[in-house]
Amino acid sequence: MANHDTAPVLDIQNLSVKFRMYDKGLRQSELQVISDINLNIKAGEIVAVAGSSGSGKSLLAHAVLGILPKNAMVSGSMKYCGTELTPAVQADLRGRDIALVPQSVSYLDPLKKVGPQVQGLYGTKEQQSQVFNRFELAEETAEKYPFQLSGGMARRILVSTAVISNAKLIIADEPTPGLNPEIAETTMKIFRDLADEGKAVMLITHDIDLAFLFADRIAVFYAGTTVEIAPVADFIRGGDALRHPYSRALWNALPQNGFKPIAGGQPYAGNLQGGCPYAARCSHCSTECTTAKTIKMQTVRGGEVRCCHAT
Amino acid sequence: MHLAAYIGRTLIRGVGLLVAVVLVTFVLVQASPIDPMEAYVTAENPVSQEQRDAIAAYWGLNDPPLERLEKWVSALAHGDMGTSMYYRQPVTEVIRVHFMNSLMLMAVAWILSGFFGFVLGVVAAAYQHTRVDKFIKVYCLLIASAPTFWIGLLILMVFAVWLGWFPLALGTPIGKEAAAVTLGDRLYHLVLPALTLSVTGISQIALHTRQKLIDVLNSDYAVFAAARGETKWQIVYHHGLRNILLPAVTLQFGSISELFGGSVLAETVFSYTGLGYVAVVAGTKLDLPLLLGIALCSGFFVFVGNLTANLLYPLIDPQIREGMTHE
Amino acid sequence: MSNTICQTIKKSTFFWQFNLRTRTLAAIAGAFVILTAIAAAGILIDPASYAPQFQQKNLAPSLTHPFGTDWMGRDMFIRTVKGLSTSLWIGLLAATVSSVIAVIMGVAAATMGRRTDSFILWLVDLIQGIPHLILLMLISFVLGKGMFGVWMGVALTHWPILARVIRAEVLAVRNSQYVLAARKLGSSRWKIAVKHIMPHVVPQYIVGLILLFPHAILHEASITFLGFGLLPREPAVGIILSESMRYLTAGMWWLTVLPGASLLMMVLLFDQIGENLRTLMNPSSAQE
Numbered sequence: 001m002a003n004h005d006t007a008p009v010l011d012i013q014n015l016s017v018k019f020r021m022y023d024k025g026l027r028q029s030e031l032q033v034i035s036d037i038n039l040n041i042k043a044g045e046i047v048a049v050a051g052s053s054g055s056g057k058s059l060l061a062h063a064v065l066g067i068l069p070k071n072a073m074v075s076g077s078m079k080y081c082g083t084e085l086t087p088a089v090q091a092d093l094r095g096r097d098i099a100l101v102p103q104s105v106s107y108l109d110p111l112k113k114v115g116p117q118v119q120g121l122y123g124t125k126e127q128q129s130q131v132f133n134r135f136e137l138a139e140e141t142a143e144k145y146p147f148q149l150s151g152g153m154a155r156r157i158l159v160s161t162a163v164i165s166n167a168k169l170i171i172a173d174e175p176t177p178g179l180n181p182e183i184a185e186t187t188m189k190i191f192r193d194l195a196d197e198g199k200a201v202m203l204i205t206h207d208i209d210l211a212f213l214f215a216d217r218i219a220v221f222y223a224g225t226t227v228e229i230a231p232v233a234d235f236i237r238g239g240d241a242l243r244h245p246y247s248r249a250l251w252n253a254l255p256q257n258g259f260k261p262i263a264g265g266q267p268y269a270g271n272l273q274g275g276c277p278y279a280a281r282c283s284h285c286s287t288e289c290t291t292a293k294t295i296k297m298q299t300v301r302g303g304e305v306r307c308c309h310a311t
Numbered sequence: 312m313h314l315a316a317y318i319g320r321t322l323i324r325g326v327g328l329l330v331a332v333v334l335v336t337f338v339l340v341q342a343s344p345i346d347p348m349e350a351y352v353t354a355e356n357p358v359s360q361e362q363r364d365a366i367a368a369y370w371g372l373n374d375p376p377l378e379r380l381e382k383w384v385s386a387l388a389h390g391d392m393g394t395s396m397y398y399r400q401p402v403t404e405v406i407r408v409h410f411m412n413s414l415m416l417m418a419v420a421w422i423l424s425g426f427f428g429f430v431l432g433v434v435a436a437a438y439q440h441t442r443v444d445k446f447i448k449v450y451c452l453l454i455a456s457a458p459t460f461w462i463g464l465l466i467l468m469v470f471a472v473w474l475g476w477f478p479l480a481l482g483t484p485i486g487k488e489a490a491a492v493t494l495g496d497r498l499y500h501l502v503l504p505a506l507t508l509s510v511t512g513i514s515q516i517a518l519h520t521r522q523k524l525i526d527v528l529n530s531d532y533a534v535f536a537a538a539r540g541e542t543k544w545q546i547v548y549h550h551g552l553r554n555i556l557l558p559a560v561t562l563q564f565g566s567i568s569e570l571f572g573g574s575v576l577a578e579t580v581f582s583y584t585g586l587g588y589v590a591v592v593a594g595t596k597l598d599l600p601l602l603l604g605i606a607l608c609s610g611f612f613v614f615v616g617n618l619t620a621n622l623l624y625p626l627i628d629p630q631i632r633e634g635m636t637h638e
Numbered sequence: 639m640s641n642t643i644c645q646t647i648k649k650s651t652f653f654w655q656f657n658l659r660t661r662t663l664a665a666i667a668g669a670f671v672i673l674t675a676i677a678a679a680g681i682l683i684d685p686a687s688y689a690p691q692f693q694q695k696n697l698a699p700s701l702t703h704p705f706g707t708d709w710m711g712r713d714m715f716i717r718t719v720k721g722l723s724t725s726l727w728i729g730l731l732a733a734t735v736s737s738v739i740a741v742i743m744g745v746a747a748a749t750m751g752r753r754t755d756s757f758i759l760w761l762v763d764l765i766q767g768i769p770h771l772i773l774l775m776l777i778s779f780v781l782g783k784g785m786f787g788v789w790m791g792v793a794l795t796h797w798p799i800l801a802r803v804i805r806a807e808v809l810a811v812r813n814s815q816y817v818l819a820a821r822k823l824g825s826s827r828w829k830i831a832v833k834h835i836m837p838h839v840v841p842q843y844i845v846g847l848i849l850l851f852p853h854a855i856l857h858e859a860s861i862t863f864l865g866f867g868l869l870p871r872e873p874a875v876g877i878i879l880s881e882s883m884r885y886l887t888a889g890m891w892w893l894t895v896l897p898g899a900s901l902l903m904m905v906l907l908f909d910q911i912g913e914n915l916r917t918l919m920n921p922s923s924a925q926e
Contacts, residue, residue, distance in 0.1 A: 328760075331767070332767050332768055461901070467886060575864070576863070
């Protein structure tokens with residue numbers, strides 16, 4: 001754990017992702033889906049990336065793994081333990097040092113038994129048995145097909161695929177939706193344990209409640225960018241402890257905090273104007289918010305925020 | 312247990328269809344304005360009185376329809392399909408003689424078109440959106456829209472007329488005793504019709520395989536495999552083949568009906584004396600018993616193909632198989 | 639800056655849709671015009687224009703005879719057009735009759751209870767249980783040779799696939815939430831059929847019908863090629879190609895290549911219309 005203090009396991013600087021769209025007339029257009037993200041994850045830490053669907057969270061995971069579609073253009077820098085993640089490095093690290101925990105069993109080959117799938121390219125039968133042991137999966141489970149798994153079993157199998165690799169960075173893409181609260185909580189506990197063992201976990205979720213309980217920091221995603229990254233404590237306190245109007249609105253929208261809906265909708269990536277993406281829905285919106293070309297992340301009270309008015 | 316039930320159901324259903332095919336051909340004949348007797352008499356061959364009697368007896372021309380059906384079916388059950396007027400032989404004998412030729416032709420074409428169709432489909436899908444893919448797609452579209460016999464004529468023109476590599480006609484050399492025909496002779500005459508059938512048979516299987524593999528490559532599990540370090544061809548190998556090979560084989564078994572139709576055309580173009588060739592002779596010479604016999608025989612081919620395809624389903628899908636054994 | 643980028647994106651998506659739509663419509667219109675021209679030409683062509691002219695036998699393609707002439711000095715271009723037209727009319731007639739059978743069968747299977755359904759599905763299996771071409775030969779044989787036998791044969795054998803499509807479509811719409819809702823709200827059966835089911839089935843039917851044409855035409859050509867059906871003096875493409883076989887050795891390639899390629903073109907035109915119509919009706923499929 002301690003030896004990673006110098007370089008974070010994952011360090012993302014100014015990451016942007018655009019899609020190049022071709023149409024038949026050979027016209028070309030670009031669609032910016034992720035803009036100017038700065039985010040780092042240290043060993044032993046769970047960083048929750050939270051935001052509504054369509055905010056580009058999963059694309060961030062795919063960008064880190066280097067499995068975006070061919071027409072994606074990535075700019076900025078991503079470093080893994082200090083090494084720049086070039087496509088070649090990513091290809092080398094995928095499945096070994098960086099592991100993805102997918103959303104559901106649909107990410108498993110339906111016609112292949114679970115055991116070999118957990119082993120993947122690099123794992124062995126012994127490792128698989130160990131991992132199964134750890135997650136209290138019966139040895140016979142290896143002989144089952146994905147459609148025969150129960151919800152809780154499926155979840156543990158999916159986590160197994162990441163744990164078997166002994167990866168330092170685990171990216172969990174929406175690991176909890178559709179699960180009953182108990183299983184969801186057990187799943188989150190597994191991630192907490194993994195982090196406590198010294199792994200870095202990126203937890204992509206729209207379930208902020210669970211993130212409150214298990215994450216160390218929360219990065220709020222909005223329209224393809226981070227609007228606030230702050231320690232989980234600030235999110236638990238809520239209100240003025242938070243820095244961005246969207247984070248506060250999110251907080252207020254939680255059932256236990258009044259269930260207040262946020263008016264309006266998230267802008268579609270292709271329709272992003274300059275300035276603050278949240279401007280149209282923000283009660284503090286000023287001319288500065290709409291005219292500024294870009295709004296930089298700034299550190300305020302020990303957290304980062306992308307807002308002109310943050311204090 | 313459940314698997315056995317599935318096989319049983321499939322078998323019963325298949326046999327039921329086969330019986331129905333027999334009935335339909337019978338009804339077609341009964342409904343026909345062409346009187347079998349008249350057909351014989353107007354055929355090119357003169358008919359003797361004994362033959363007339365034999366025909367009338369076989370078709371039971373003087374019996375009521377139901378009795379006729381009964382007679383015909385029981386004759387069929389005894390392997391008696393009547394006598395071919397054109398060949399002046401029992402229909403079963405004519406079919407038996409030509410059956411091997413057709414079987415060889417269709418087997419070769421079936422395997423070649425299946426293999427190359429599958430490979431082309433996999434290549435097209437792996438290189439989707441590239442020129443390779445486009446080329447394969449255009450090829451398949453053109454082939455699917457071209458009449459089989461025309462493709463056969465073009466092949467005949469190029470290889471037999473221009474290049475002179477192959478004979479123009481006949482399944483076996485003219486003037487040779489059947490016994491003197493070597494396997495080499497047969498193969499030599501088989502090449503062009505088999506090539507025709509293979510070339511035309513590729514398109515369906517290639518397009519199907521291409522689409523299936525594209526679906527697999529766009530699936531969640533392919534994305535996840537990529538995230539775990541598998542390369543494109545590793546994904547094709549580990550997840551693609553398993554998911555598309557058996558459906559392709561199944562499709563290929565199901566396409567025997569088209570293959571049979573194609574072989575009728577190819578055999579006619581190349582004067583290759585198989586069942587298809589004989590069927591055309593039977594049709595044009597008004598030899599109804601022979602045509603019926605071949606229709607039944609072709610129905611049997613299709614039946615075996617479809618049956619095999621149906622029995623392969625549980626192999627493909629563990630969901631069916633496991634559902635059957637566990638539950 | 640990003641404002642303008644944003645606008646170009648919007649504009650280009652708009653043009654993209656516009657382009658695709660126009661291109662699709664243009665393809666349909668173009669193919670339609672050519673096919674209509676062929677159909678009309680067959681009726682208008684004077685038989686004298688492809689009558690034998692023995693002083694012009696066996697000519698290779700030239701400007702005066704684009705497709706050359708045959709062993710009787712008949713102009714192959716005009717014969718081919720006439721033949722295409724014959725095939726086209728038979729194909730249209732047979733496919734239309736077949737599609738009507740398909741609709742009746744498909745709708746009956748979907749609406750008249752389980753027994754009817756399984757009977758019709760069984761019938762479909764039955765028709766597909768004998769190779770198409772053999773069944774065609776059998777039917778046209780039994781109905782007596784000649785044009786009637788051919789088109790009846792084609793009509794009677796081509797309905798199963800479309801019938802299945804229509805059955806599936808009717809079933810899907812019938813069980814959809816909005817139809818169930820309409821029924822709960824008291825709409826009459828007739829009203830549901832006209833207002834809800836027809837709009838879904840009719841486009842499927844039209845596309846299915848148009849995609850039936852190429853099949854029908856190819857089978858018509860095949861059966862004619864085999865010597866069933868049309869009389870040798872009627873210039874159907876199948877007959878032209880069948881005759882051309884005898885002149886292959888003489889090196890008269892144009893008798894085979896050009897009429898066959900024209901038939902291929904005609905089939906492709908129908909395919910184009912069908913596929914483009916499908917794209918128009920279901921734009922999401924156009925992504926591929």
